[in-house]
Amino acid sequence: QKEVEQDPGPLSVPEGAIVSLNCTYSNSAFQYFMWYRQYSRKGPELLMYTYSSGNKEDGRFTAQVDKSSKYISLFIRDSQPSDSATYLCAMGYGQNFVFGPGTRLSVLP
Amino acid sequence: SQTIHQWPATLVQPVGSPLSLECTVEGTSNPNLYWYRQAAGRGLQLLFYSVGIGQISSEVPQNLSASRPQDRQFILSSKKLLLSDSGFYLCAWSALSEAFFGQGTRLTVV
Numbered sequence: 001q002k003e004v005e006q007d008p009g010p011l012s013v014p015e016g017a018i019v020s021l022n023c024t025y026s027n028s029a030f031q032y033f034m035w036y037r038q039y040s041r042k043g044p045e046l047l048m049y050t051y052s053s054g055n056k057e058d059g060r061f062t063a064q065v066d067k068s069s070k071y072i073s074l075f076i077r078d079s080q081p082s083d084s085a086t087y088l089c090a091m092g093y094g095q096n097f098v099f100g101p102g103t104r105l106s107v108l109p
Numbered sequence: 110s111q112t113i114h115q116w117p118a119t120l121v122q123p124v125g126s127p128l129s130l131e132c133t134v135e136g137t138s139n140p141n142l143y144w145y146r147q148a149a150g151r152g153l154q155l156l157f158y159s160v161g162i163g164q165i166s167s168e169v170p171q172n173l174s175a176s177r178p179q180d181r182q183f184i185l186s187s188k189k190l191l192l193s194d195s196g197f198y199l200c201a202w203s204a205l206s207e208a209f210f211g212q213g214t215r216l217t218v219v
Contacts, residue, residue: 032206043115043199043210044153051206088152090208095141095160097208101152 003027006089006100015109019076023089023100026070030091030098033065035074038086038102047087048074079107111136115200115211122218128173128187130214132200135181140202142183144175147197147213156198159183190218 006023013019021035032051036044048063050056056063062075072091076083084107089100115132122128134140144156155168157175165175172191176184183200195218200211 034207036210041197041213041215043212046207046209049207092206092208095158095203097143097155097203099153 004089004091004098004100007103008101009103010106011103012106012108013079015079015081015107017079017107019074019079019083019105019107021074021076021087021089021103021105022071023073023091024071025091025098027091027093027098028070029093031093032091033063033072034090034092035061035063035072036088036090036099037083038088040085044088079105081107081109083107111202111209113200113202113209113211115214117214118212119215120217122190122216124192124218125189128185128190128194128216130185130198130200130216132183132185132211133181134202137181137202137204139180140204142177143201143203143208144173144183144185145199145201147199153199157185192218194218 004025034049035047037047038044050063053065053067060077064073086102086104088102091098112135142159145153147153159165159177162177174186198214201208
């Protein structure tokens with residue numbers, strides 16, 4: 001079993017849709033959880049991070065963590081064409097990071 | 110605020126040639142520094158990380174090496190490039206928990 005697994009995608013949705021991106025993990029040592037957005041040919045950009053189970057909201061983005069079930073999700077409300085990118089989940093403990101392979105999202109106008 | 114610079118953005122090099130990619134961080138002291146390689150659909154592969162000057166840990170044995178000559182400078186090198194070294198290379202830094210990435214270098218070995 002891979003340490004971090006992520007819905008493979010690609011995912012294509014109409015503008016305005018609610019998007020759900022998901023990752024599961026196996027290592028109970030992970031203490032913090034992150035979501036990155038990566039546009040083509042660019043470096044990943046940190047979108048959200050959280051340390052605890054529950055929801056964290058930032059504008060149209062909500063990060064959800066369930067440590068007991070070992071999964072994390074990113075919800076995007078009112079999706080826009082500019083949200084079209086690859087989304088990477090990441091988890092860490094200490095200075096160790098593990099990244100999911102990414103889900104490619106296309107938001108169609 | 111902290112910023113990370115990585116260059117060049119793209120690079121085309123012949124097989125057997127040397128490589129030097131540079132990364133510098135501004136606005137923070139004693140960051141942890143990382144080099145990753147990203148292959149399409151395969152996520153980020155950690156190549157090297159450093160917790161301080163001259164301290165380098167290698168995660169994957171291969172045709173590459175890294176050095177940290179200054180606190181906020183991290184260099185990825187190769188003496189002789191292979192075709193398999195082609196890829197997208199990312200430098201990152203972290204202080205507490207989150208990692209922040211540079212814009213990446215797309216290396217094509219021909």
